[in-house]
Amino acid sequence: MEYEFTLKFKLPMADASTSTDSLVERLGAAECDDALVGVGQPGRVALSFTREAKSASDAILSAIKDVLRAIPGARLIEAAPDYVGLTDVAELVGVTRQNMRKLMAAHLDFPSPVHEGSSQVWHLESVLRWLAGRDGSYPIDQRLLDVAYITMQCNLTNEARRLEPLHHSRIRKWVTA
Amino acid sequence: MSSRAKHPKKEVEEALRYAEEAGWRVSVGGSHAWGKVYSPYDDEECRCGEFCIASVWSTPKNAGNHAHQIKRVVDNCTTRKRHLQAAQKKAVSE
Numbered sequence: 001m002e003y004e005f006t007l008k009f010k011l012p013m014a015d016a017s018t019s020t021d022s023l024v025e026r027l028g029a030a031e032c033d034d035a036l037v038g039v040g041q042p043g044r045v046a047l048s049f050t051r052e053a054k055s056a057s058d059a060i061l062s063a064i065k066d067v068l069r070a071i072p073g074a075r076l077i078e079a080a081p082d083y084v085g086l087t088d089v090a091e092l093v094g095v096t097r098q099n100m101r102k103l104m105a106a107h108l109d110f111p112s113p114v115h116e117g118s119s120q121v122w123h124l125e126s127v128l129r130w131l132a133g134r135d136g137s138y139p140i141d142q143r144l145l146d147v148a149y150i151t152m153q154c155n156l157t158n159e160a161r162r163l164e165p166l167h168h169s170r171i172r173k174w175v176t177a
Numbered sequence: 178m179s180s181r182a183k184h185p186k187k188e189v190e191e192a193l194r195y196a197e198e199a200g201w202r203v204s205v206g207g208s209h210a211w212g213k214v215y216s217p218y219d220d221e222e223c224r225c226g227e228f229c230i231a232s233v234w235s236t237p238k239n240a241g242n243h244a245h246q247i248k249r250v251v252d253n254c255t256t257r258k259r260h261l262q263a264a265q266k267k268a269v270s271e
Contacts, residue, residue, distance in 0.1 A: 002242070008227065021207060024232045028209025034238035036246035038227035040216070046227030048250070050242040 001052070003059035005147050006080040008046045012073030016043065023071060030070035035063070044077070056146035060154065076158050079151035081144075083114070084124045092124070093131060093138060103131075124148040181205055184212075189233065192244035199251045203233075211235040214247065216254060228253075 015023065020039040027037055027047070035047035047067060053059035060079065068074060081092065086104070090097045104110045111126035125148040132140040182205050184190040193203050193214065200217035216229040228250045237243035251257070 020230075020232075021210065024210045025208055028234060031238075033209065033234045033236070034242065036228070036243065036250065037232040038230065038250070039213075039232060040227045040229030044227060048228070048246050050239065050246065 001054070001143060002050055003053060003056050003143055003147050004048075004050050005056075005060055005063070005151060006046060006048045007060075007063060007067065008044060008077040008080070009067060009071065009074040010077050011043050011045065011071065012075070014073060015071060020045075026070040027067065030066045032063070032066050032070065045071070045074070056143065056150045057153075060147070060150045064154075076154065079154040079158075081124050081148060082151040082155050083121050084127070085119055085121060089122070089124065089127050092144065093128070093140070095138070123152050125152045184233070185235070186237070186240035186243075188240045188244035189237065189247070192247040193233070195248055196251045199254075199257060201251060207232075207235070209234060214250075218254065218257065 011018075011023070023045060024037050024039065027035075027045075032047060032049075034051050035049040038046040038048070045067075047063070049059070049063050051059040051063055053062060064076065064079075081088065084092075086100045087097050090100045093100075109130070111122060111130050113120040113122045115121040125145065128140050128145045128148055131138040132145065181203055184193055189211075196214050197203060202215040202217070203212060204215070205212040211233045214231050214233060218229075231247065231250055233247065234243060
């Protein structure tokens with residue numbers, strides 16, 4: 001199956017002054033030729049993959065491995081699609097933004113955003129799963145759901161390196177009770 | 178049409194022309210890479226970020242997919258979307 005996803009990386013110090021052309025060549029040699037490589041931001045690379053694999057997790061993990069083989073020390077910034085606004089969800093699902101707004105307003109069990117401020121952000125997986133559970137009125141691509149689940153796992157794992165054990169164990173007791 | 182070299186894969190060449198029609202610049206050079214595409218919107222509002230400059234492979238794993246990826250970056254350009262929306266609004270009001 002083919003899985004579509006995007007990985008964004010921060011370049012390691014060792015490659016801070018490497019030309020983007022030679023980084024791209026290294027990615028090409030490391031079998032990232034199924035991705036479009038974006039080099040528009042200094043100090044970063046983004047790869048938009050269309051990868052053939054047995055599962056979403058095989059696709060995404062092998063892609064991360066390939067990038068790290070080409071650019072050792074690169075740090076994953078974000079796996080996408082995961083953090084999304086309503087407009088993003090609407091586009092991915094193929095409905096209008098107004099339609100998504102209405103759904104959100106009309107249903108108390110609509111997933112809660114992970115951030116609410118000047119903008120609202122959800123994990124895509126939570127919204128897709130909610131939509132999928134609604135009597136088939138919103139057909140959800142299983143591959144997209146699988147990808148969203150794995151990108152979320154990647155981002156959560158990546159963020160978890162900031163956890164400090166003492167706080168973590170004290171907070172967990174109350175927050176996940 | 179520009180005088181640049183053609184991409185060897187028909188689908189990719191077609192995507193490059195699609196990008197050029199949207200104002201993107203195409204530069205040729207590389208080994209695994211065939212060249213690059215550059216967004217025309219070199220402004221501060223641009224949010225596409227990373228994909229404002231994107232690398233095009235000489236022999237992508239799947240030419241059709243690669244062409245699709247290039248077109249999607251052109252279509253997703255936020256500045257371009259805004260310009261298109263403004264143009265549509267203008268057309269409606271006229």
